[in-house]
Amino acid sequence: MWRMARPRKPLLSRDRIVEAAGALVDAEGLEAVSTRRLAAALGVSGPSLYNHFRTKDAILEAVADAVSARVDLSMFDAVGVADGDGDEAPRGDRGGGARRDWREALHAWAHSYRDALADHPNIVPVLARGPGRRPAGLRLADAVFGAMTEAGWPPAHATRIGALMRYFILGSAVASFARGFVDDEAAYDPVDYPHLGQAHLLAERRREVDKGAFETGLKALLDGLSLQYEALREPRA
Amino acid sequence: MWRMARPRKPLLSRDRIVEAAGALVDAEGLEAVSTRRLAAALGVSGPSLYNHFRTKDAILEAVADAVSARVDLSMFDAVGVADGDGDEAPRGDRGGGARRDWREALHAWAHSYRDALADHPNIVPVLARGPGRRPAGLRLADAVFGAMTEAGWPPAHATRIGALMRYFILGSAVASFARGFVDDEAAYDPVDYPHLGQAHLLAERRREVDKGAFETGLKALLDGLSLQYEALREPRA
DNA sequence: ACCTGAACACCGTTCAAGT
């Protein structure tokens, strides 16, 4: 039996760990992830993970970042100013429609973001605690801010728009109606809560509420921002 | 030494436990709460807590509910229909202003809610995972829904409004800008994130961003909902 | 009824040792 050559293939890699951790989070939730369980799923012993990540939390951050990375940002590429110098406007048959550019981009982005979160609801609490140092999270914040200033929003407004969209989108995932109310009719005593007769509806119905609320809220948000945008552009009304 | 009489005073009570747990959460965060640490702060041994709560999680739920309980709901009492039967309208010198009732109530409530969360940011993740069976959380959802239907919103809309306000308010606390970005300038490489030059601003400045974003978002949301309300009331435009 | 210490089955993380 000869001594094994040095470059034997590592059993683990950051990518493999993130993938397994993500699968575990999706399947069993955040609390189910322990270093020992995760390591077992990868066929190694617990401490091995520390050769690739400094802490368990760093692994969860990486899982969260992988979710952020799947959010489409391409709609922000072509966002230009409402009117005036048309060289920023996207080529295409929109005509004066370039006016609504930032609004449409925000709408499309919000949906892409929400879809990404809906695919991996269990990791959302980690995502929600902020971009911190996660590259994809920062890229996302950067893209929104850049597109809004490009569209003619003053920087201070662009910052606020980025933040308030974050509130709404992450809030819709973390404070979901479908996940927040229990399925048990007895929990909602009609004497204590006279208007909550519908709260215990079936899970399917509750998911519809979330979809409708997201759609309604997003439309209201964008309508309201459009009003502010117009007020900024034409100060004399 | 005579045998001690039975009704000696209990060392613990649910209220004392909730108070101590809340203080610990506020001071050191959610992860700092262990049954042993909490018990020590109360001068008892760990297992004693289980005489008053079934699990550690039930204690945290009670802490969260205590925060919900401080949210003012009184503004929903006097909300009436926009026009028509004036017996629902609040007494007062508003004149036709009763029209905006639900909007003003929502605005005041959102601020009260946000203030309560801002006082205890560390418990927000527990609150955000839903009212579940927490009485104050349910009362809150009940009040919003009741007031919105009272104001003339169709039930399906009222449900959505309750949900989307939840998203925004809890999102503003859980996905806070101030808490989500690190204080370290080096984290935001201008090559990778060309628009993020301001992200590392001082904590104080970041809190202002959150305040502004909440205000801007809330106004946009209510403006947008007002548009929808008018469209519902006067279908022919 | 309410509190205790001991115990169980877990944790995250460190570290010396192996290849």
Add this chain to the structure above:
DNA sequence: ACCTGAACACCGTTCAAGT
């Protein structure tokens, strides 16, 4: 360089025992 077992200082929770 990368993986291991042993060890440390913790966890949440149960339970028999005490008053």
